[in-house]
Amino acid sequence: MKSIIFQLNNKVVNTLVTFGGMKVLSRVFAFYINSSIHVAFAVVSLLAITVLEYGLTVSWELWSFVFLGSLTGYNFVKYAKVAGLHHRSLTNSLKTIQVFSAISFIALVFIAFRLPINVLLIAAAFGLATFFYAVPFVRHKNLRNFSSIKIFIVAFVWAGVTVIVPMVASETAISGDVLLTFFQRIMIVLALILPFEIRDVPYDSLNLKTLPQQVGIRNTKLLGLAVLLFCLVFEFFKLDSEVAYIVSLLVFCVILGWMLVVSKTHQTRYFASFWVEGMPIIWYLVFVLFEQL
Secondary structure (H helix, E strand, O other): OOHHHHHHHHHHHHHHHHHHHHHHHHHHHHHHHHOOOHHHHHHHHHHHHHHHOOOOOOOHHHHHHHHHHHHHHHHHHHHHHHHHHHHOOOOHHHHHHHHHHHHHHHHHHHHHHHOHHHHHHHHHHHHHHHHHOOOEEEEEEEEHHHOOOOHHHHHHHHHHHHHHHHHOOOOOOOOOOHHHHHHHHHHHHHHHHHHHHHHHOOOOHHHHHHHHHHHHHHHHHHHHHHHHHHHHHHHOOOOOOHHHEEEHHHHHHHHHHHHHHHHHOOOOOHHHHHHHHOOOHHHHHHHHHHHOO
């Protein structure tokens, strides 16, 4: 009898430990997503793709600067308004993200002093676009309120930071191929944004006039697929392009195109915020894989 009770107690304890461990992992994962660490890794992956494509050499300071800048910038855009309205009643998780973002920003400033002035000036130009994306500057409106350009602002910033900034940092000339990569990157980020636009249709104000609100979800998906197709076509206009990059880009566009097709207004919790947003990471890994073959 005592043996049976002991075994039952062990099972209960093991179940509780497992449940507790899963709960901790769930919280850690939620913090990883909500604090924009995942986004920052995605941006750094796009930077790494540019470095690998053009054989650039960049310092660890630039890697850190892009990672921390993406993290703090994205959190600023996401939480600035919320923090301003509810600064006395913030949840513990949001307070933790605020503290984490503040520490990251301090580290960002410290690293900025180690970068050349020309790199900082270029980065600052894209940083201003991020700042005014969240902060009103014209008739109490920010860039996010201008429905016709808001997704292009995000794509422009991501493309600039991951293509133009490393070129300047490595003192590499901005050639025609680089400009094509820049426009490709804009199109890629636009396609990455669309599943989020579709997801947010039930929650977005009609005043925002997002793409799915204006042309419908089906047409948004078709436009996204067309953008990815143009992105692939652009590759064949480059004077110097390697097979590994072309194949990895093709794999990336096919997977992202599929994700766009299956996107809907009621998605699973992390479909967009983890899987879609993590596509640049997958692209980089595929690129590295084919480089080794």
